[in-house]
Amino acid sequence: RKTPPKKHPPGSMGFPLIGQTLSFLHAMRTNSIEQWLLQRTSKYGPVSKLSLFGTPTVFVHGQSANKFIFTCDGNVLGNHQPPSFKRICGERNMTALIGDDHKRVRGALVSFLKPEMLKQYVGKMDEEVRNHVEMHWHGNQKVMVMPLMKTLTFNMMSSLIFGIGKGETRNNLIELLQHMMNGLMSLPINLPFTRFNRSLKASAQLRAFIKNLISERKAALEQRVADTRKDLIACLLGIGKTEPSIRMSDEEIVDNVISVMIAGYDTSSVLITFLVRLLGMDRSVYDKIVQEQEKIAKTKTSELLSWDDLAKMKYTWRVAMETLRMNPPLLGSLRKVLKDFEYEGYTIPKGWQVIRAANMTHMDERIFSDPSKFDPARFEKQASIPPYCFVAFGGGARICPGNEFARIETLVTIHYLVTRFKWKLCCLDNSFSRNPFPVFNDGMLIEIEPKDC
Ligand code: HEM
Numbered sequence: 001r002k003t004p005p006k007k008h009p010p011g012s013m014g015f016p017l018i019g020q021t022l023s024f025l026h027a028m029r030t031n032s033i034e035q036w037l038l039q040r041t042s043k044y045g046p047v048s049k050l051s052l053f054g055t056p057t058v059f060v061h062g063q064s065a066n067k068f069i070f071t072c073d074g075n076v077l078g079n080h081q082p083p084s085f086k087r088i089c090g091e092r093n094m095t096a097l098i099g100d101d102h103k104r105v106r107g108a109l110v111s112f113l114k115p116e117m118l119k120q121y122v123g124k125m126d127e128e129v130r131n132h133v134e135m136h137w138h139g140n141q142k143v144m145v146m147p148l149m150k151t152l153t154f155n156m157m158s159s160l161i162f163g164i165g166k167g168e169t170r171n172n173l174i175e176l177l178q179h180m181m182n183g184l185m186s187l188p189i190n191l192p193f194t195r196f197n198r199s200l201k202a203s204a205q206l207r208a209f210i211k212n213l214i215s216e217r218k219a220a221l222e223q224r225v226a227d228t229r230k231d232l233i234a235c236l237l238g239i240g241k242t243e244p245s246i247r248m249s250d251e252e253i254v255d256n257v258i259s260v261m262i263a264g265y266d267t268s269s270v271l272i273t274f275l276v277r278l279l280g281m282d283r284s285v286y287d288k289i290v291q292e293q294e295k296i297a298k299t300k301t302s303e304l305l306s307w308d309d310l311a312k313m314k315y316t317w318r319v320a321m322e323t324l325r326m327n328p329p330l331l332g333s334l335r336k337v338l339k340d341f342e343y344e345g346y347t348i349p350k351g352w353q354v355i356r357a358a359n360m361t362h363m364d365e366r367i368f369s370d371p372s373k374f375d376p377a378r379f380e381k382q383a384s385i386p387p388y389c390f391v392a393f394g395g396g397a398r399i400c401p402g403n404e405f406a407r408i409e410t411l412v413t414i415h416y417l418v419t420r421f422k423w424k425l426c427c428l429d430n431s432f433s434r435n436p437f438p439v440f441n442d443g444m445l446i447e448i449e450p451k452d453c
Contacts, residue, residue: 009058009346011040011048019051028434033331037061037357047344053082056352060343061360063367066388068343069335069356070396074098079398080336080353084188084196088180088203089262090255095398105256106401108248112235113401118408119307120229121160125412126304128156131166133416137448142426144443145276149269149413156409157264161257162213163231173209176202177261184262185436203258210254232257260402266437268406270329271320272413273444278323279418280425280446282374289316290418297419305412313411318376320410324392326374328358329437333394358391423448 014020027036037059040048046061060069069077078098081089086096094105111117132152137143154174158164164173183199190197210233217234220226228238233253240247248256279286292315296305335354340347348354363371367389368378378385393400400406426445432438 007346009047009049009344009348010044011050011059013049013051013056017051017054019054019057021052021054024052028436031431031433031438033357033434034359034363037360041360047346052353052355056349057355058343058346058348058352059355059357061357062364063361063386063388065356066361066391066395069333069354070388070394070398072335072341074102074397076337076339076341077335077354078338080334082185082188084186084199085184087188087196088184088199089259090207090251092249092252092255093259094256095259095263102397104246105248105252106397107246108236108239109232109256109260110401111239112232113405115404117229117235118404122307122310122408122412123304124159125156125408128152128159129412129416131155133420137417137421138450140448142445142447144445146269146273146440146444149272149276150265152413153269153272153409154261154265157261159231160405161232161260162210163233173206176206176209177265180206180258181262181265206258207254210257211250214250214253232260263400264402264405267329267402268409270327270438271324271406272410273440274323274327274438275320275410275414276417276423276446277425277430277444278319278374280423281428285319285374285376286418289319289414292316293415293418296415305415309415310408310411313415315376316411316414317407318379320407320414321379321390321392322374322376325362325368325378325390327438328362328392330392330394331359331434331436332357333398356391361389361391364389420451421448422451 024033024036027033040050040059041061046065048059050057050059075098079095081095086093089096092105094102094109097105129152132148132155136148136151151174154177155166155170158170158173162173164170179202180199183196186195186199188196190200213233214237217226217230217237220230221228221234221237226234228234236248236253236256279289292313296309296312332355337348337350337352337354340350342348362368365371367386388395393403423446426447427442430440430442430444432440
C-alpha cells in the first residue's frame with residue numbers, strides 16, 4: 001500500500017539554489033522587508049515554504065508560531081547560524097550549543113549578566129558615558145549618532161567583560177571586532193583577500209588576546225589580587241570551584257566572550273540610535289523623558305547614577321520598549337530542523353530551516369491595537385501583553401540573557417544625552433537599510449546644542 005505523500009506548506013521554492021534569497025536580501029537592503037513578509041502571509045497564510053541561502057525554509061508567523069519555536073524540544077529544532085559564524089566565533093559558542101551543554105554555558109554567563117550582579121556595575125557604565133560625551137559630543141555642532149553609539153556600547157562591554165578602560169588596547173580591540181563581524185554572514189571561502197579570510201585573521205588575534213587575559217586573571221585570582229567580580233572573564237573562571245561539572249574550559253570562555261561581544265554590539269547601539277531619532281522627531285515624548293531624567297539629575301551634584309536611579313526611569317524604559325516593538329534590532333531568528341515534525345497539519349522535514357519575524361508579530365493589530373502608532377503606554381502593564389507577543393529579546397530557553405545589560409546601557413546613555421543636550425535631526429528622511437541590523441544611510445547625523453548645566 002502506498003503511504004500518503006507528505007504535505008509541505010504552501011509556497012514556491014523559486015529557482016534552484018537561489019530561491020528567494022536575492023529578493024529577500026534586496027528587501028532587507030531597501031528596508032522593505034515588512035512589506036515583503038506581508039505579501040507572503042497574505043498570499044500563503046501564516047505558514048509557507050521558500051528557499052533561503054540555498055536551504056529549504058519554512059516561514060512561520062504569529063503568537064502560536066513564536067511559542068512553538070521558543071518552547072520546541074532542542075532535539076527537534078536546533079539553533080542555526082551560517083557556517084561562517086561558527087568558524088569565526090568557535091565551535092563552543094553558546095549559540096551553537098544544544099541541550100545540557102547550552103544550559104551549562106548559558107547558566108555561567110547568566111551568573112554575570114543577572115541583575116543582582118550587574119547592579120554593582122552601574123557606576124562603571126556611568127563613567128563610560130560621561131567620558132564618551134565629554135570626548136565625542138561636547139565641542140561639536142554635529143554628531144553621527146550610529147557610529148558613536150557603537151563605540152560607546154563597545155567601550156561599556158569592554159570595561160565589564162575584559163576589565164579594560166580607555167586607551168590604545170581598547171581602540172585596537174574595536175577594530176578587530178569590526179573586522180571579525182564583517183565576515184559573519186559571508187561565504188566561508190578561506191582564500192587570501194576574501195572577507196571571510198580577514199574575519200578569521202581578526203578572530204585569531206582576538207582569541208590570542210582573550211587567552212592572555214585568561215592567564216592574567218587566573219594568576220590574579222590565585223594570588224588574590226583580583227576577585228571574581230572584576231569582569232566577565234574573572235567571573236567565568238570562578239565558576240565550578242565546588243562543582244566541577246559546571247566548570248567552563250578556557251576554549252569555552254574564549255568562544256563565549258566573543259559571542260557575547262558580538263551579540264551585544266550591534267543590538268544595544270541600534271536601540272539607542274533609534275531612541276535618539278525618536279526624541280528628535282517627537283517633542284512630547286522628548287519633554288516627558290527630560291522631565292523624568294532632570295528630576296533624577298537634580299538629586300545629584302556629581303555622584304554617579306545608581307541602581308535605584310535606574311528604577312525611577314520607568315517612562316524612559318517604556319519608550320525604549322515601544323521603540324523595540326516598532327524597530328526590533330534583530331528581525332527574527334533561524335532554527336535548523338533536526339528531526340521531521342508536524343506543524344499546523346504540515347510536515348516540516350529534517351534539514352530545512354525555520355524562520356520567524358519579530359516585526360510581523362509586533363505589527364499584528366490583533367495583539368497591539370493601532371500598531372503603527374507610537375504608544376509607550378502599551379508597556380505600563382507589561383503583564384497585559386500576551387505571552388510570546390513582545391519578542392524583541394526572543395523567548396524560551398534562548399531568550400536574550402543580555403536584556404538587563406542592554407537596559408542599563410540604554411538608560412544611563414539617555415540620561416546624559418537628554419540632560420546635557422538638545423538636538424535636531426539633520427535629515428528628516430533618515431532612511432536605513434538592514435544588514436541584517438539597521439544601518440542609517442547618513443549615520444544618523446544630528447545637530448546638537450549643549451544645555452546650561
Ligand atoms: C537591545 C538590545 C538587544 C536585543 C534586542 C537582543 C536580542 C536578542 C534576541 C532576539 C536573541 C535570541 C535570538 C534567538 O532566538 O536565536 C538574543 C540572544 C542573545 N543575546 Fe541579545 N539582544 C540585545 C542585547 C544583548 C546584550 C547587551 C548582550 C550581552 C551583553 C546579549 C547577549 C545575547 C546572547 C549571548 C544571546 C544568545 C543566547 C542563547 O543562545 O542562549 N544581547 N538577543
